Amino acid sequence: MLPDFELCCSEFSSFGIELNEDIYKKLDTYADFLVKYNENVNLTAITEPHEVLRKHFIDSVLLSKYVDIPQNSSLIDVGTGAGFPSVPLKIFRPDIKLTLLDSLNKRIDFLKQLCDKLEIEAEFIHERAENVSKMDEHREYFDFSCARAVANMSLLSELCIPFVKVGGRFLAMKGPSEDISLGKNAVEVLGGKIDNTVDYELFDESRRIVVVKKISQTPPKYPRNSSQIKKKSL
Template sequence: MLPDFEISCEKFSQCGIELSREAYEKFDIYAKFLVEYNKKVNLTAITEPTEILCKHFIDSACLLKYVDIKPESTLIDVGTGAGFPSIPLKILRPDIKLTLLDSLNKRIDFLKQLCDKLDIHADFIHGRAEDFSKMPEYREQFDYSCARAVANLSTLSELCIPFVKVGGSFISMKGPSEDVSRGTNAIELLGGKIEDITDYSLFDEQRRIITVKKISQTPIKYPRNSAQIKKKEL
């Protein structure tokens, strides 16, 4: 399914990331199952092998290049969809303790089957971030939360920061046009502070990673319910 091992290694290497034979084999299983499952459940518009390699797997893996994820960290991927960026991270860093959250059960079903095929352990949450981040067993329980999503930074921050413990980080993977200033007020209200903004090239496309440090507890009134979030940004 994927380009052969040598070609895939070269693609990873161009982005400064090492690819082992074991990781390659897991990515190949991932790609095959993604394309097969995508025929019955819409998971991605990207189904060409080289594009899967570059725009899903390497794009996700770049988070490890630009953010220092500590060993044995807990990470929740909010609105994970088909498992990006977190499952590629888990393939490359098996020590990460992973939780996958998505509001659509058909995606959670795909992720459970995928993790079985990859022999990966993860916890799964079917539900909305604004509901589960209010529960004591999830609120401020993670070293990191991450999202590779189209929502603006203000909305993503309200959904993701409440999951992060003080001292941890929220990592947002965005395009280069993201207006960071639009999320600054929300980040401060939620107990965060922008720690780093990294702009980089993924082959011929520009990317941006925004890292938000959690410096104080999130006020209990956040996140608001979904209707309030949609009506007005923080």
């Protein structure tokens, strides 16, 4: 499914990332299963092998290049969809303790089958993020939360920051066009602080990672329910 091993090695190495044959085989299995499953369940619009390599796999793994994720960190991928960015990251970093959260059960079913094929350990949660982060066992539990989504920074922050323990970080993978400062108030209300932003080029496209540090506990009333979140941003 993926381009040949040598080409994939070259693509990864252009970002200073080493690809070995074992990881390549897992990514190839991932790509093949994703594209076949996508014929019946809409998971991604990106199915061309080279595009899958670049826009799904390399972009996901770059998260650990531009952000320091210590060994054995716990990470929850909020609205993970087809597993991006966290499953490719887990392939490269098996030490990460991974939780995959999505509101659609058909995506969770895909991820369970995928992780079984890849022999990846993960926790799977089928529920809305705003409900899960109210649960004692998940609230302010994780070292990192992450999301790769088109939603604005204010909305993403309300869904993701409550999962993060004080001292942890929320990682938002964004395009370059959004004015991140518009989400600054939401970040602060939820107990966070925009630590830094990382802008990089993914071949011919611009990308941005917004790193939010959790500096105080999130007030108990957040996140609000979905209708309140959609009605008015923080």
